[in-house]
Amino acid sequence: MKHFFNIFCLILLCGKIAYAQEKPQFPSYTIELTYKKLKKDYPFITPITPLVSDKIKYKENIVYKKTNTSKLKLDVYAPKEKGKKTYPAVLLIHGGGWLVGSKENERVMAQHLALNGYIGVSVAYRLGFEAPYPAGVNDLKDAIVWLRKHARKYNINPDKIAVLGASAGAQLAGLLAVTPNSSLYEPDSKISDAVQAYVNIDGVVSFIHPEAAAESKSGKVSMADIWLNGSKEENWKNWKEASPLEYVNEHTPPTLFINSAQPRFHAGRDDMLTILNNHGIYNETHTIPETPHSFWLMHPWFETTLSYTVNFLNKVLKDEK
Template sequence: MNTFSKISCLLFYLSCFTLSWSQSQTTENPYNIVDIYNATKQNYEVASMITPLSTEEIKYDENIVYKKTNQRKLELDVYSPSKKSKKLKPAVILIHGGGWLMGQKENQRIMAQHLAMKGYIGVSVSYRLSLEAPYPAAVFDIKDAIKWVRKNAKKYKINPEKIAVLGADSGGLLATLAGTTSNLEIFSTKEEVSDEIQAVINLDGMVSLVHRDSPEKNSMASIWLNGSREKNEKAWKDASPLQYVGENSPPMLFINSMNSESHAGKNDMTSLLKIFNTYTETRTIPNTPPAFWLMDPWFDMTLNYSINFLNRVFEQS
């Protein structure tokens, strides 16, 4: 990423945070597909909008409450193929980005719908953001969403042994953290239902906040983690998926931009996964804007990489 792109990215996220803070008492969220596209098209002429699918080939089940917190009701959307089949299908839980400060499940609806068109159950989830409840609230929300999917597997004809998580940007860290901490006591909610997942797709998300190549200062992470890395290093380390990689870690796909800051620790993680004979892929898409997965032509690339990975891991034809 060149200097101009880095500055544009910084200003874009800063403006989003300012808007998010000032509008925190409304239902509007400035970090959405339309605003992201409008901010991007000025510097990337090739960018084009993606739009929701409207087809009878998909069952739409939206705004389902999966958890009630002191802050609000957390909802998710379920998209599944309409065609009847006796075969149970893999599910993919989608986690939006936004620096843990902003964003909404609707940003991942289109990807979830396309996954349904490919024979998967796409589940786009909301979770508590930093200004509502700091770390580790979002982690527990994602874990509870995984458990909700497993509890409702029969209703949606989901194979409970084939559940993946796909996370973008900060959601990528959450997805990878969920994948590397399945059933670990540190993030356990003491339920009989497992939070285990069988595959992770990380869209340009960090895997370590304390790696030697990680930036020491990250204002959004500082808000989420109740203090800077210097003041609260334990939380920064505990929130880093790289710390937990082991023999039980699931297969992982990393789809990266050219932004080096999001790469910190990924080579170490893939090396560890290979030591444990865990399948992993890394795909890097050049000339990408921030949130590239929310616009074409990068959306299609992201979808195709994801489907190919999922088909391989879950042995789907």
């Protein structure tokens, strides 16, 4: 009997090992690894690095939310000026396919926004392996509420908050922009999670648009499959619900698209632009020629991305003097 028990335990152990081995593995998404990946085809590039300047002040790794599995943090970068002047805030959301990446990928952009008269806030959220959709969306909405709750402390104008996202972060930022105070995402009953501007850096705005077909590769588990808790066929509800394009209307805030030369990351964009134009909502679209995805993490494309972003925010969000 003991012999059969040992065999049974071995079978169970082997099954667990096999299951663990079947779990999809995805590479880390960092500035350094992105540079190593891209430099072969783009030998002229250099990776962006954190800014050192006596014109900005910062406070990093502030816990804005506690969950059962983690303490979620954000970093605040602000113009270093005396007085009680307030500034528009920009919540920056990193990419990484909803499963990898970190807020540090958006640190440099946040710092440069601070140099240009904004409060740049790079934020962490629960990734898909920790908690699938809609956990990350709820986290980011809570981050907006946190900004408004702490607006006085950090000199934030609570009426002028933008979201900026890159890649998967752009899709997440899009959901924040088009679902203000929505019952889908556990809204705070007292403080609004609405935003006043949206910057999309090379991210899809629909998972179910024909242009987004490549997001779910036949025969393979995609990052979207994991984050949305099933393939498009298995969990259509989540795939549609998590698509910002489904909610675009006359209340959508001014929108900026900055795109690479890779069409698959533009899914749903043109349809969204049509709706925005039909409602007279200010928007801009810029495609940077001959660029790969993740261009915003590399010089010389970072400078172009920053310029488009600041010019747009100055038009739609800048505090009056």
